[in-house]
Amino acid sequence: MPEWITIILRSFTLLIILFFMTKWLGKKQISQLNIFEYISGIVLGGIVAINTIDPNTNLVYGLIAMFIWFIVPFAVEFFSLKSKSFRNFSQGKSTVFIQDGKIMEDNLKKEGYSTDDLLEKLRDNNVFLASDVEFAVLEPTGTLSVLPKKENQPLTAKDLGLNPAPEKEPQTVVMDGKVLLEPLANLSLNTNWLETELDKMNISIENVFLGQADNNGQLTVDLYDDKIAVPSPTEVPLLLATMKKCQADLELFALATENSESKQVYEMNSKKLQKAIEMVSPYLGS
Structure with a gap:
């Protein structure tokens, strides 16, 4: 068999094996990999590369090496889920950098962080004054988690004494000009509703690159043709306007009637x- 065919077959074989190994090891993002997982990924890639470009290497030996470098991280991950002490050993522990508003200089030195490094990490979290931070901890993945002081935290509905209704996440109902039925069902909507909303905008489904709907029944779309202006959603503003019109009509009826009971x-x-x-206005954006 020619060497170029051997290389092609090896490449596809090892690529498929590496793909499934990576899936079995988990779905962590690259930034969340610990040191051990990061090294294992590099070594697995190196083994695949060596056994792909050199047809004289023994493929069986390569598969054995890949299996070892797969099973060890898999076992480490398994035992890490079972044991906190083993997890601390294999993945590392979090390190507090700022506590009660005070910078822990010894912990910075322990992790090899300078003051500039700390300030850079704080800026990544949209914090530009170290004095604004109540608590900051360096995670084993290398990210810095920051808790601003109470007076520097954004206001929430709870702070304002509001109790907003639960809200479902928006759903993508049209993608690449095709209707997605499951997201529509998640919002208790159907294709008839979607077609009606698109008709209001004078748009056909085939022209929609991306369409998303929220739990208020508002549809927003992005078209393939960026030169076409798309009207903004009007369902929520229209609902509030209708309520105000009904209230004004009731006042007019009260003024117009001469019947005391009807007026009352x-x-x-x-x-x-x-x-x-007045109760629903905060939720309808007015």
Whole structure:
């Protein structure tokens, strides 16, 4: 067999094996790999490269080496899940850099971090003053987790005494001009709803590059043709406007009628609707 065919066959074989080994080792991102996993990945890639470009090497030996460098990290990961002490040994422990607003200089030196390195990590977390930080810890993956002081944290709905309703994550309902049925079902929507919304925009599904819907039933689309202007979603603003119009109509009916009982009913319902408008306005963006 010609050597170039051997190289092709070896490449495909080892690539497929390496692909499945990587999947079995887990789905961690590169930035989350610990030192041991990082080294194992490099060695596995090196073994594949050597056994691919050199047809004179013994493929069986290469597969044995790949298996060893696969099974050892797999076993380490397995025992790490079972034992905290073993996990600390194999993956390392977190190191506190700032505690109670004070920089831990000894811990910086222990990890080989300079003051400039610390400030750079803080800037990565959108913090430009070390005095704004209450707590910061260096994770085993090398990322710095930062907790700003309470007065420097952004306001939340809880801080304002609000109790917003639960919100589902937006779903991609159209991709590359094709409807995705499962995301539509996750929002309790169907293709008829989607076609109706696209008709409102005077757009066909084939022209949609990406379409996303939220749990309020608002559809936003991006078209293949960037020169075509797409109207903004109007469902939520339209709902608030409709409620305000109904409340104004009730007030007009109360003023127009001469029947005291009808006037009382109109005024009572107008006040109820006004109260409902005040309650939902924060959630409808008004």
